[in-house]
Amino acid sequence: xxxxxxxxxxxxxxxxxxxxxxxxxxxxxxxxxxxxxxxxxxxxxxxxxxxxxxxxxxxxxxxxxxxxxxxxxxxxxxxxxxxxxxxxxxxxxxxxxxxxxxxxxxxxxxxxxxxxxxxxxxxxxxxxxxxxxxxxxx
Numbered sequence: 825x826x827x828x829x830x831x832x833x834x835x836x837x838x839x840x841x842x843x844x845x846x847x848x849x850x851x852x853x854x855x856x857x858x859x860x861x862x863x864x865x866x867x868x869x870x871x872x873x874x875x876x877x878x879x880x881x882x883x884x885x886x887x888x889x890x891x892x893x894x895x896x897x898x899x900x901x902x903x904x905x906x907x908x909x910x911x912x913x914x915x916x917x918x919x920x921x922x923x924x925x926x927x928x929x930x931x932x933x934x935x936x937x938x939x940x941x942x943x944x945x946x947x948x949x950x951x952x953x954x955x956x957x958x959x960x961x962x
Contacts (some may be wrong), residue, residue: 833878833950834858836907838868838894840886844912844935848881851939852946865889865897872901879949881942884911884921884932891924908949912937 835857839845845861852859860875862868865888880898884891891911899906911925912933925932931945 832856832858834860834875835946836860836862836868836871836877836880836882838862838880838882838886838889839912840864840883840889844883848912848937848942851942852881855943855946857946868894868897869901872898876902876904877907878953879946880907880909881946882909882911884913884925891921895924895928908953910945910949 835852837845837848837852837859838861840863842863845863849859849861860871860877862871864886868889882891882894883889886894889897895909898909909925909928909930910933911930912935913921914935922932931949933941933945
């Protein structure tokens with residue numbers, strides 16, 4: 825799989841709250857990305873069976889699909905390469921939720937995420953991934 829550029833990437837947005845799913849999808853689509861949304865585990869599994877993603881934005885604290893459970897599902901479902909993940913969480917989250925994304929070096933955005941902050945985080949992650957892939961092929 826070739827490295828994605830920072831434009832026209834396929835992004836999966838996972839959140840149990842419809843507003844928190846649709847909120848990020850709009851600015852990401854406007855930025856030229858193809859965006860799919862998933863509300864639960866069944867949606868995630870179905871979408872991951874259909875296609876590969878360049879990046880995933882996921883709620884860190886979904887009741888039945890928290891960060892560690894979601895990430896394991898993602899790793900198990902991705903045939904080639906596990907895409908990078910940006911986690912999002914509501915204000916006031918506890919330190920127990922902070923340690924997991926830190927182990928992955930995954931950014932955590934506080935909801936509601938301003939569109940400009942979201943676009944910046946996504947572009948940063950996609951650029952980092954493209955640079956890492958370029959250094960492997962050089």
